[in-house]
Amino acid sequence: METLSSAEGQVGDHQEDFGAETLERMFTAYPQTKTYFPHFDLHHGSAQIKAHGKKVVNALIEAVNHIDDISGALSKLSDLHAQKLRVDPVNFKLLGHCFLVVVAIHHPSVLTPEAHASLDKFLCAVGAVLTAKYR
Amino acid sequence: MAPLKSMDHYCSEQSRLVTMVHWTAEEKQLITSVWGKVNVEECGAEALARLLIVYPWTQRFFDAFGNLSSPTAIIGNPKVRAHGKKVLTSFGEAVKNLENLKTTYSKLSELHCEKLHVDPENFRLLGDILIIVLAAHFTKDFTPACQATWQKLVGVVAHALAYKYR
Numbered sequence: 047m048e049t050l051s052s053a054e055g056q057v058g059d060h061q062e063d064f065g066a067e068t069l070e071r072m073f074t075a076y077p078q079t080k081t082y083f084p085h086f087d088l089h090h091g092s093a094q095i096k097a098h099g100k101k102v103v104n105a106l107i108e109a110v111n112h113i114d115d116i117s118g119a120l121s122k123l124s125d126l127h128a129q130k131l132r133v134d135p136v137n138f139k140l141l142g143h144c145f146l147v148v149v150a151i152h153h154p155s156v157l158t159p160e161a162h163a164s165l166d167k168f169l170c171a172v173g174a175v176l177t178a179k180y181r
Numbered sequence: 182m183a184p185l186k187s188m189d190h191y192c193s194e195q196s197r198l199v200t201m202v203h204w205t206a207e208e209k210q211l212i213t214s215v216w217g218k219v220n221v222e223e224c225g226a227e228a229l230a231r232l233l234i235v236y237p238w239t240q241r242f243f244d245a246f247g248n249l250s251s252p253t254a255i256i257g258n259p260k261v262r263a264h265g266k267k268v269l270t271s272f273g274e275a276v277k278n279l280e281n282l283k284t285t286y287s288k289l290s291e292l293h294c295e296k297l298h299v300d301p302e303n304f305r306l307l308g309d310i311l312i313i314v315l316a317a318h319f320t321k322d323f324t325p326a327c328q329a330t331w332q333k334l335v336g337v338v339a340h341a342l343a344y345k346y347r
């Protein structure tokens with residue numbers, strides 16, 4: 047929990063940037079993920095990516111702050127993903143991986159093996175919550 | 182005979198997929214320029230240690246390695262370090278043989294299937310861990326384009342290692 051808070055604390059100061067970079071890396075490394083954003087300008091520096099990246103990171107911070115009840119904290123987001131967005135579950139892994147890459151790039155010393163394990167586990171849990179109501 | 186025929190067809194499909202990988206000049210440059218700066222021993226040790234720490238179920242293959250009871254034990258374990266170096270040295274063969282990965286990994290693929298009994302999913306896990314280790318090492322130089330190229334490489338290596346499975 048401590049390692050997560052510390053990691054998220056570092057992220058919180060740059061949430062817009064981290065979120066945008068995570069998305070940009072995901073779109074570049076996994077072009078199939080762009081299919082969920084046909085309505086977006088996906089060029090580098092896009093305002094839409096910045097805004098969406100901020101949303102994503104805010105949700106992660108919310109989840110960390112309610113780590114013992116992630117499904118409660120993200121209940122509305124879970125509904126949204128189940129009823130409206132219906133993003134295939136495999137993509138949460140891809141997003142989570144890119145988020146880890148961004149943390150590794152900007153705060154390599156924060157991402158000790160233990161922190162890496164905690165953060166990976168946390169991101170998996172978030173993905174599981176967001177897809178929990180799919181069926 | 183029908184099952185054998187479909188297996189042959191499947192294998193040749195897989196082999197076509199592996200031999201069909203095309204690398205642009207830019208991708209080759211991104212691969213070799215990164216690889217040229219990698220300390221294979223350090224990076225290999227770290228990647229394997231992180232695999233065993235982040236995905237502890239992967240320890241199932243390493244009963245003979247002794248103490249894996251904590252992250253500290255894993256990081257300091259000399260067998261982990263040695264094996265990590267071995268694994269990443271082998272990865273270097275991929276970098277040198279980008280056009281011929283199927284052949285390069287043919288024997289290793291058979292070994293991982295028939296002798297080591299490793300689920301190919303583990304190759305994907307290790308590939309992603311390697312990406313994160315590279316990201317931490319190269320930081321801003323590990324651009325999105327660089328990451329995308331290396332994701333492709335680790336994916337193709339994982340595929341080549343799984344190719345001979347039956």
